[in-house]
Amino acid sequence: MTEPEWLRLDRQICFSLHAASRAFNGVYRVVLGDLGLTYPQYLVMLVLWEQGDLPVKKLGEQLRLDSGTLSPLVKRLEAAGLVRRERSAADERSVLVRLTGEGAALRERALEVPRRIMSATGFDPAEIGELRERLDRLTAALDAAARTEATR
Amino acid sequence: MTEPEWLRLDRQICFSLHAASRAFNGVYRVVLGDLGLTYPQYLVMLVLWEQGDLPVKKLGEQLRLDSGTLSPLVKRLEAAGLVRRERSAADERSVLVRLTGEGAALRERALEVPRRIMSATGFDPAEIGELRERLDRLTAALDAAARTEATR
DNA sequence: CACAATTAAGTTGTGCACAACTAAATGCCG
DNA sequence: CGGCATTTAGTTGTGCACAACTTAATTGTG
Numbered sequence: 001m002t003e004p005e006w007l008r009l010d011r012q013i014c015f016s017l018h019a020a021s022r023a024f025n026g027v028y029r030v031v032l033g034d035l036g037l038t039y040p041q042y043l044v045m046l047v048l049w050e051q052g053d054l055p056v057k058k059l060g061e062q063l064r065l066d067s068g069t070l071s072p073l074v075k076r077l078e079a080a081g082l083v084r085r086e087r088s089a090a091d092e093r094s095v096l097v098r099l100t101g102e103g104a105a106l107r108e109r110a111l112e113v114p115r116r117i118m119s120a121t122g123f124d125p126a127e128i129g130e131l132r133e134r135l136d137r138l139t140a141a142l143d144a145a146a147r148t149e150a151t152r
Numbered sequence: 153m154t155e156p157e158w159l160r161l162d163r164q165i166c167f168s169l170h171a172a173s174r175a176f177n178g179v180y181r182v183v184l185g186d187l188g189l190t191y192p193q194y195l196v197m198l199v200l201w202e203q204g205d206l207p208v209k210k211l212g213e214q215l216r217l218d219s220g221t222l223s224p225l226v227k228r229l230e231a232a233g234l235v236r237r238e239r240s241a242a243d244e245r246s247v248l249v250r251l252t253g254e255g256a257a258l259r260e261r262a263l264e265v266p267r268r269i270m271s272a273t274g275f276d277p278a279e280i281g282e283l284r285e286r287l288d289r290l291t292a293a294l295d296a297a298a299r300t301e302a303t304r
Numbered sequence: 305c306a307c308a309a310t311t312a313a314g315t316t317g318t319g320c321a322c323a324a325c326t327a328a329a330t331g332c333c334g
Numbered sequence: 335c336g337g338c339a340t341t342t343a344g345t346t347g348t349g350c351a352c353a354a355c356t357t358a359a360t361t362g363t364g
Contacts, residue, residue: 013280013284021172022321022322023298026294064171066351067314092358092360093312131286131290135172137274138273141273142172146175146182217322218322219345220346223343224344246342247342
């Protein structure tokens with residue numbers, strides 16, 4: 001394979017992933033519009049619904065997002081009345097993110113989201129599972145490589 | 153399957169894609185750092201290297217990006233000395249993006265990028281091809297669904 | 305116990321994505 | 335030909351991602 005062909009191929013691969021990510025985002029934008037949530041905000045709410053109130057730190061670990069992204073995002077959720085932020089009494093550095101009644105109630109309306117997303121993909125559950133497995137493997141490899149490259 | 157389980161599953165799927173996209177971005181950030189390019193800027197340069205000078209409009213069609221994203225991005229490429237922007241004489245609405253000598257020369261240094269990315273994925277070419285096929289199919293389905301949902 | 309290192313959250317600055325809008329040039333139709 | 339719709343860029347505003355930095359609280363160690 002000649003080098004120019006490598007560049008062509010690379011364009012196709014990186015472009016495919018970029019496009020898929022943006023397309024997914026677009027569908028979530030439409031589906032979540034009804035709930036007044038963005039896609040990353042929905043991810044935060046999913047974690048809170050599943051695991052209950054959590055400090056910002058724990059949220060960041062779950063979603064692999066740092067405080068630079070989470071702090072303003074959580075503030076917007078608070079402005080929307082879905083969560084409250086409370087300094088932990090035990091450790092004043094930590095801020096606990098708590099669902100409000102309204103935030104907890106939103107879960108009911110969110111229950112229809114997954115099915116709408118699934119049907120938008122046009123994939124059956126098995127295929128989705130396989131894709132997910134592949135993406136997770138890819139992510140792990142890429143994260144490892146980024147660390148190695150960075151310290152090269 | 154109970155409804156809470158659907159929410160759990162959804163979190164896993166959307167999260168996997170989001171994570172993969174960001175992980176890819178991270179590797180490109182490291183690899184492209186040497187060239188002084190971001191990932192979307194690299195995509196623009198790939199199109200220009202492959203297809204020669206293009207108006208902003210055509211670039212946007214290729215990359216599915218609108219002028220709100222492309223205008224400032226191309227300006228940054230111009231500030232970096234990689235491209236020039238020229239109003240078309242034939243149609244004064246159109247702006248032609250032209251590679252400078254420096255921009256064209258950068259292609260040489262970019263030739264190593266695809267191999268570094270490939271090796272970072274830990275996937276062989278066949279597996280990458282398969283993943284790409286699946287992602288493209290997913291993107292097509294999602295785009296179609298977003299249009300249907302939007303007009304529902 | 306005092307103080308240096310660590311940790312949690314937040315802030316600042318850059319860049320991308322996208323919606324909504326503006327401005328200017330072109331095309332088309334009566 | 336004149337005026338209106340369309341097309342092409344660009345602008346504005348919001349939100350996310352991330353790097354680099356700041357601040358305040360806590361931990362660990364001499």
